[in-house]
Amino acid sequence: MPARKLADLVKAPTIEEVGLYINGIFIRADTSWSVLQAARAHGFEIPTLCYHPDLPPEGQCRLCLVEIGEPPRTRLVNSCTYPVEKDLKVQTHSERVMQARRIVLELLLAQAPAAELIKELAAQHGVYETRFHIDDEDERCILCGQCVRTCKEIVGVSAISMAFRTPEKQVATPFKEASEACIGCGSCAFICPTNVIPYTEKDGVRTIWGRDFELQACSKCGNYIAPKAQLEHWARLTGDPVETFFVCRDCR
Amino acid sequence: MPKFESVDHLTEYRRKLKASRDPKQPLVLVCGGPGCLPLGSEDVAAAFREAIAEQGLDGKVLLKTCGCQGLCSKGVKVLIRPEEIAYQGVTPQDVPEIVEQTLVSGKVVERLVYHDPASGAACVHKNEVPFYQGQVPIVLRKLDLIDPESLDDYLAVGGYRTLRKVLFTMTPEEVIDQVERSGLRGRGGGGFPTGRKWRICREAEGAVKFIICNGDEGDPGAFMDRAVMEGDPHAVIEGMLVGAYAIGARQGYIYVRHEYPLAVKRLKLAIEQAREAGFLGSNILRSKFSFDLKISQGAGAFVCGEETALMASIEGFIGEPSPRPPYPAQAGLFGLPTVINNVETWANVPEIINMGAEWFASQGTEHSKGTKVFSLVGAVNNTGLVEVPMGTSLRQIIFGQGGGLRNGNPFKAVQTGGPSGGCIPEQFLDLPVDYDSLQQVGSIMGSGGMIVMDHTSCMVDVARYFIGFLHAESCGKCTPCREGLTQLKYLYEEITNGRGQMEHITLMEDLCEAMASASICGLGQSAVNPVRSTLKYFRHEYEAHIRDKKCPALVCRPLLKYTIDPETCTGCLACVRECPVGAISGLKKEAQEIDQELCIKCGLCYEACQFDAVKRE
Numbered sequence: 101m102p103a104r105k106l107a108d109l110v111k112a113p114t115i116e117e118v119g120l121y122i123n124g125i126f127i128r129a130d131t132s133w134s135v136l137q138a139a140r141a142h143g144f145e146i147p148t149l150c151y152h153p154d155l156p157p158e159g160q161c162r163l164c165l166v167e168i169g170e171p172p173r174t175r176l177v178n179s180c181t182y183p184v185e186k187d188l189k190v191q192t193h194s195e196r197v198m199q200a201r202r203i204v205l206e207l208l209l210a211q212a213p214a215a216e217l218i219k220e221l222a223a224q225h226g227v228y229e230t231r232f233h234i235d236d237e238d239e240r241c242i243l244c245g246q247c248v249r250t251c252k253e254i255v256g257v258s259a260i261s262m263a264f265r266t267p268e269k270q271v272a273t274p275f276k277e278a279s280e281a282c283i284g285c286g287s288c289a290f291i292c293p294t295n296v297i298p299y300t301e302k303d304g305v306r307t308i309w310g311r312d313f314e315l316q317a318c319s320k321c322g323n324y325i326a327p328k329a330q331l332e333h334w335a336r337l338t339g340d341p342v343e344t345f346f347v348c349r350d351c352r
Numbered sequence: 353m354p355k356f357e358s359v360d361h362l363t364e365y366r367r368k369l370k371a372s373r374d375p376k377q378p379l380v381l382v383c384g385g386p387g388c389l390p391l392g393s394e395d396v397a398a399a400f401r402e403a404i405a406e407q408g409l410d411g412k413v414l415l416k417t418c419g420c421q422g423l424c425s426k427g428v429k430v431l432i433r434p435e436e437i438a439y440q441g442v443t444p445q446d447v448p449e450i451v452e453q454t455l456v457s458g459k460v461v462e463r464l465v466y467h468d469p470a471s472g473a474a475c476v477h478k479n480e481v482p483f484y485q486g487q488v489p490i491v492l493r494k495l496d497l498i499d500p501e502s503l504d505d506y507l508a509v510g511g512y513r514t515l516r517k518v519l520f521t522m523t524p525e526e527v528i529d530q531v532e533r534s535g536l537r538g539r540g541g542g543g544f545p546t547g548r549k550w551r552i553c554r555e556a557e558g559a560v561k562f563i564i565c566n567g568d569e570g571d572p573g574a575f576m577d578r579a580v581m582e583g584d585p586h587a588v589i590e591g592m593l594v595g596a597y598a599i600g601a602r603q604g605y606i607y608v609r610h611e612y613p614l615a616v617k618r619l620k621l622a623i624e625q626a627r628e629a630g631f632l633g634s635n636i637l638r639s640k641f642s643f644d645l646k647i648s649q650g651a652g653a654f655v656c657g658e659e660t661a662l663m664a665s666i667e668g669f670i671g672e673p674s675p676r677p678p679y680p681a682q683a684g685l686f687g688l689p690t691v692i693n694n695v696e697t698w699a700n701v702p703e704i705i706n707m708g709a710e711w712f713a714s715q716g717t718e719h720s721k722g723t724k725v726f727s728l729v730g731a732v733n734n735t736g737l738v739e740v741p742m743g744t745s746l747r748q749i750i751f752g753q754g755g756g757l758r759n760g761n762p763f764k765a766v767q768t769g770g771p772s773g774g775c776i777p778e779q780f781l782d783l784p785v786d787y788d789s790l791q792q793v794g795s796i797m798g799s800g801g802m803i804v805m806d807h808t809s810c811m812v813d814v815a816r817y818f819i820g821f822l823h824a825e826s827c828g829k830c831t832p833c834r835e836g837l838t839q840l841k842y843l844y845e846e847i848t849n850g851r852g853q854m855e856h857i858t859l860m861e862d863l864c865e866a867m868a869s870a871s872i873c874g875l876g877q878s879a880v881n882p883v884r885s886t887l888k889y890f891r892h893e894y895e896a897h898i899r900d901k902k903c904p905a906l907v908c909r910p911l912l913k914y915t916i917d918p919e920t921c922t923g924c925l926a927c928v929r930e931c932p933v934g935a936i937s938g939l940k941k942e943a944q945e946i947d948q949e950l951c952i953k954c955g956l957c958y959e960a961c962q963f964d965a966v967k968r969e
Contacts, residue, residue, distance in 0.1 A: 158674075158829075159674070159675040159830070159872060160829050160830055160831070160872075161830075161831055162830050162831050162832055162870045162871075162872075163831075165870055175869070176869045176870055177675070178675055178872075181674075181675040182675070182677070183677060183678075196869070199865070199866070200832075200865075200866050200869055200870045203832070203862055203863065203865070203866035203870075204831050204832060204866065204870065207831055207832070207835035207836060207839065207866075208831060208835065210835065210839065211831075211835050211838075231855075231859055232835075232839045232859070233839060233842045233843075235838075242831075243828065243831075243834070245829075261670065262670060262672070262828075262829075264828070265653070265655070265824070265825065265826060265827050265828050266823055266824070266825075266826035266827065266828035266833075266834045266837060266838065267823060267824060267838075269828035269834060
């Protein structure tokens with residue numbers, strides 16, 4: 101989602117509550133919450149893949165779908181972005197929801213057959229194999245975009261992004277070349293739910309996204325702290341000299 | 353062009369402008385629309401300029417290149433006013449004759465007018481041509497009247513009168529009320545009531561609001577919006593001015609795909625002219641209303657026609673849709689309340705305010721008011737832009753304006769609404785076309801594409817083509833659309849290559865259900881229409897492909913079989929010489945035979961045989 105900074109400034113924080121119904125049970129929720137947040141806060145389980153509590157929701161994976169409204173006028177929406185509304189009727193496990201989730205999981209099983217997480221989630225939904233065509237048996241990336249959002253929102257460097265459209269959709273650095281913007285922090289690999297972003301560390305060098313990063317050793321104990329580029333990024337953010345960060349957390 | 357400082361100034365200028373123009377003066381309008389331009393409009397116009405000068409008619413005869421005249425299959429079109437003689441298929445070589453005969457001697461060059469395919473009767477004047485009969489041009493009205501690059505022309509036909517009316521005689525609420533009562537619905541395909549959208553945006557909190565014109569027309573074969581942007585750019589600007597006044601916006605954007613360079617050029621020019629004349633900028637016509645426009649160019653992604661993706665693109669991000677709510681009217685461009693309407697919707701607005709909501713609402717059906725521009729293409733005699741009242745039957749459009757199918761071929765289906773529309777079979781030809789009726793038969797209004805198909809179209813292949821298009825254009829953000837289209841494309845390849853299984857139909861139906869209800873945006877949700885409609889109305893064709901491994905329309909090459917009838921074959925060896933893989937053998941003067949193992953089904957033998965001995969099934 102594009103940065104909606106201008107609007108955030110205009111909007112005042114809310115502390116009001118609304119009442120809504122999840123699976124027929126009346127609950128109260130902060131008006132700033134999504135249906136997913138409200139449901140989880142009250143113990144209703146909704147499966148998610150691309151959602152992460154520390155990241156802005158995108159509604160990509162479509163696993164958190166819920167059915168809202170009252171028959172016959174109901175529709176499926178993704179609960180991670182849908183805001184709570186007064187008297188909203190939500191079904192988290194209706195037949196329509198489950199059918200859509202099963203198809204989504206079946207599609208993901210075909211797209212990323214090597215992703216263990218998908219196999220587990222699918223099994224939880226009674227889906228043990230896919231009827232769909234598998235193109236690449238080794239594929240693990242489910243294009244959830246958590247890495248992209250982490251790099252942009254948490255790290256703040258936007259070194260990677262989604263590239264191309266459906267036929268070749270992938271996470272990549274600009275022009276798939278080693279990126280100047282990357283600080284080698286590895287947050288993308290850390291957050292990845294299917295462990296698909298490769299990186300190596302050898303002889304004080306971390307290699308990720310096609311670029312080598314020299315690791316900085318702690319000036320006290322000599323253990324590697326982080327890539328130099330990442331510490332320089334911190335120095336730029338804080339205005340402190342980069343040497344400030346040359347001591348690891350244990351020795352500080 | 354002066355800068356208009358007051359209403360009186362504008363009125364006085366318009367009065368003088370009209371007085372200086374003689375409505376009886378001969379006027380040659382050469383069509384410069386998307387269809388005629390590549391056929392050589394510019395050369396025809398140049399030839400006219402030369403011939404007019406040669407005949408000493410300079411100053412007596414006016415020459416203009418105008419926007420699309422509609423009947424694109426008969427380009428280059430030339431309209432001679434005031435008699436409204438409609439010439440077609442004009443080449444530069446025809447021009448001296450037209451000038452000599454029509455402009456000098458007042459005669460008609462009969463070979464260059466429309467002839468009814470059935471009766472052969474000549475239709476000299478525009479209103480005699482069946483294509484134009486029954487059309488009610490509101491959006492296209494000025495396209496064959498004005499030079500799109502002339503603000504004077506636009507003013508002379510009443511342009512910017514609506515702007516004056518709303519600024520000085522109407523409150524924003526009254527404007528919204530008019531648009532609401534007119535029943536205008538979004539012409540981009542969604543069909544959301546325009547007035548209600550404006551009201552939500554007007555009532556949304558926030559001092560800064562935007563309006564956007566969606567000119568990212570991307571449906572294959574559709575060019576309604578392009579024709580309007582190229583042929584009447586000031587109408588779009590005036591419509592946006594009215595909308596901006598109504599919702600309280602000071603800044604607007606026109607989002608045009610960069611594959612429309614002429615539209616971009618004309619809009620840029622029109623914006624400059626409007627600024628110069630004081631219709632855009634601060635304190636317009638000395639009112640308290642200020643508004644300006646920017647053009648934002650898209651890079652050709654189909655999905656950017658989706659409103660949230662379009663706004664992301666204007667903001668400089670990847671053109672991917674985002675889930676609603678929040679709706680653009682609440683939190684749109686840069687997170688601020690935004691009204692986004694498409695070109696045709698905006699172009700309707702000045703006429704609605706000018707002529708009144710009741711006048712507009714008197715056209716159309718109960719829930720779909722006004723007219724709709726359709727881009728009528730495919731297997732019909734007359735292709736081009738048609739503007740008819742909502743509720744006109746498919747039969748009237750295809751067999752009336754469209755002049756029936758080419759070569760008298762039987763009608764098979766019409767696909768409405770662009771790549772994600774459904775294919776409507778013959779049984780619904782009398783369906784009155786509006787938003788709701790199309791949806792009931794499994795298609796959509798979309799932005800107004802209308803592709804007519806005859807018996808030579810294989811419906812499985814048609815669906816395969818549209819799924820292929822949508823697969824290439826899907827942004828890939830959400831799983832159902834990205835993976836659903838990938839799988840659908842794969843299944844269509846299997847079926848059209850003779851590897852289909854009956855279970856594939858069940859898979860397709862399951863995919864359609866998930867995509868329609870679980871995709872983020874309209875692209876994925878409506879992508880299922882070509883699949884579902886062909887499965888519903890032409891299921892026997894799927895079964896023929898899968899079960900019998902046959903393509904009844906003889907389109908899907910891998911399913912064809914070529915054989916040589918030994919009775920008819922004369923052994924002339926014409927086919928043998930053509931066959932690129934040496935699959936045909938036999939003795940000279942005796943019947944030949946095709947080796948099915950070697951045959952690549954290219955059909956060259958079929959074309960080469962002069963005795964109809966090569967059979968295709």
